[in-house]
Amino acid sequence: MHWQTVLFDVVVMPLVAFIVGLLLVLMMRRTRARLERRIGPPFFQPLYDILKLYAKEIQISHGFIHDLGIIMVVGGYITVEMFLPVPGMVGLAEKGDLIALVYLMMVPSLGMALGVGQCANPNGSIGISRALISMLGYDIPFVLVVVAAAAMYGTTSLPEIIAIQQQGGVGSWGIASMPVMALAGIITTHVMLAKEPFETYIAPAEIATGPMVEMGGKFMGGLFVVQTFQVYTAGVLFTTLFLGGGITWFDFLPKVFAVLFLPFAITILFPRYKAGEGLLWVWKWPTGIALLGLALIFTQR
């Protein structure tokens, strides 16, 4: 592969992720609004929010580590987008595989912990400890899903996984060949996006949005950018592993939006778990389902 192509992909892929992520965030907010019988935000609202936060004239920083933490969060997700193949662009996905991607997806949480630590706000510390507890919870079913996908397709390379599913047709999609694993995957996606009942670490009425408690201006803007990346990454990863990815954007994007519509729509039904309860639930149900799915896959082979 020519180095210019790689360079082009590496620059364009995070930009595409950002734009699609803005649309996904819009869908999230509009879905919620419609279910509450409201009209919801205007089309460009996610972009206005981000631009406004970056345009704040007085930016309150709590020190060097605070700045560095946010850079690590945003940078971590930008790197993740480079490893996530999309139609027409592969980026670094051939150099790194699914395992590298799973590893990189933990970097933003750690960066957040680093940055929030220096704010010295008790709510922030509680929030970040809850965020890491939540990560401890969803990482186990997530890793099981990844292992199952690697075992099923016989490879950890994301472009190859897409190619296998595209050649085999709908019957070879992950959702058809390992439906139990797909169920575990969609539940894990829900937990990963921190939607109710798993939004333990955001909890606006309880710990004042947790890690974001001291974030204003460009710091909050960075986190709003990260939200777009987070939503996009979760949707694209599920689509790649279970719904055959896509050859063109026209068959790829509807899948991503459909996958994410499910957590966005059902989240409004739930109140919030306690951090410990949520952890136990995640270790019980999605992990149990994922273990069952894994057993089914290995007995099939």
Next chain:
Amino acid sequence: MSDKQLQIPVEPGHRAAGGTNPYRGVFDRLSDFCRARSLFLLHYCTGCGAIELPPAMTSRYDMERLGIQPMATPRQADILLVTGYVATKTLKRIMLTYEQMSAPRYVIGICSCTVNGGMYWQSYATVKKLNEYLPVDMYIAGCMPRPEAVIVGLQKLMDKIEAGRAESWKDYYRNYDYYLGKQQALFGERWQTPTDIIAEARRYDLFGPGTLGEHTALLEQYQQPLEMPSAPVFGREREKIER
């Protein structure tokens, strides 16, 4: 000829003309455009006006369609919404909250009580005019104003922001001595907040002729370092710290 040229007043900053200058930067226009369309509210709702805000936010009037949404902490918020009467004790918290917000920040006083004390006019413990203690961008009068009135008020503030005229937050830096004097009159001469407004005014080029004065001199006299003791201290040690 050269004398006449010297007499032309040079006004600092691109916004000196009150936002009517057609040559304002494109970036500033874009910023104002986005600011007017994305407002994060921080509710300081200790008064009765708070009861009109849930209907304004939920399905009946839905403020999110105008880009307005509630936020949890002062750092994240743009608008400080003060509803109802402000007791002297409450005002201390409002000042702490206001100074933590990142500018541009806007203050809206809702209900008659923030305008002139309302039905608490004769109360010894209630602040009469909110704008004596911090710059208020907009008052929404009424006892209490309906959600329609709240939304119209917010839309007027949006128009002001988009025109670049909602800059009263700068007034707090430029006339800090005035506001601090009013606060000291209520809270005593030892009153101080964790935010160093004078340093911020220097850092962000908002220093004005009214920033320093007799009241800030008093503040500097009594100002203590911000580091708090790690564990609660009582008795003689406590007295030493407070002194």
